[in-house]
Amino acid sequence: MPDLLTTVPERALAVYAHPDDPDVACGGTLAQWAMLGCEVTVVICNDGGKGSKDPDDVPAQLRLRRRKEAEASASLLGIRHQEFLDYPDGEVENDLEFRSRLVAIVRQRRPDVVFTADPTAMFFGQGYYNHRDHRVVGEAVLDAVAPAAALPHYFPAAGPVHQVTDVLLSGTLEPDVWVEIGATVDAKGAAVGCHRSQFPDGEEWASAVVRIAAEDAGHQAGVTFAEGFKRLHLGG
Ligand SMILES: [Zn+2]
DSSP states (O other): OOOBOOOOOSEEEEEESSTTHHHHHHHHHHHHHHHTTOEEEEEEEEOOTTOOSOTTOOHHHHHHHHHHHHHHHHHHHTOOEEEEEEEOTTOOOSSHHHHHHHHHHHHHHOOSEEEEEOTTOOEETTTEEOOHHHHHHHHHHHHHHTTGGGSTTSSGGGOSOOOOSEEEEESOSSOOEEEEOTTTHHHHHHHHHTOTTTOTTHHHHHHHHHHHHHHHHHHHHTSSSEEEEEEEEOOO
């Protein structure tokens, strides 16, 4: 039987590299949980300034455009807390400085569930391998959640310790838990469509692609629309 996650946590935190990543990865789940009273925080680590094939694009302008796109999509999904860490694309490292910021965020927001990218997912068929920033951020988030955020001798100046209950890894080759997103699949499509700098074909195209992906995941889960994750159950 597919493992369908039906419990809505009190607080959730989604930490991703680029401004469009959280919407693509888990926008349906975040919208659904926010609608049901979960306090959702989204953290975007990279500024998105290099996310263009056009040599005439100016990174300093693109990052502002992408921030506005992310703000618009968050408001569509009902997400009220959004933080931008603004590392230039390709320049985030899983180092002490980055982990100390992530640990401070985890200890401050105190989420039950943390979403991030599966850092072990490398090759997706023959046509795509995972962006470095996705892998670096995913690995640093895992390192920040456990053991660092939960133990007092790691980053003692970063606030009182906090034990995250579950981590849900998106962009995974090994999904083992699903969230049914029938009520929010259209909101997810609209949110992804906000990132026009990345998906210039517009909202209708984005909605169609989102629905197809959600149907695929739903097929695995035995429901119409879903998002799939690899779950790590750490406590509680
Ligand atoms: Zn990305």
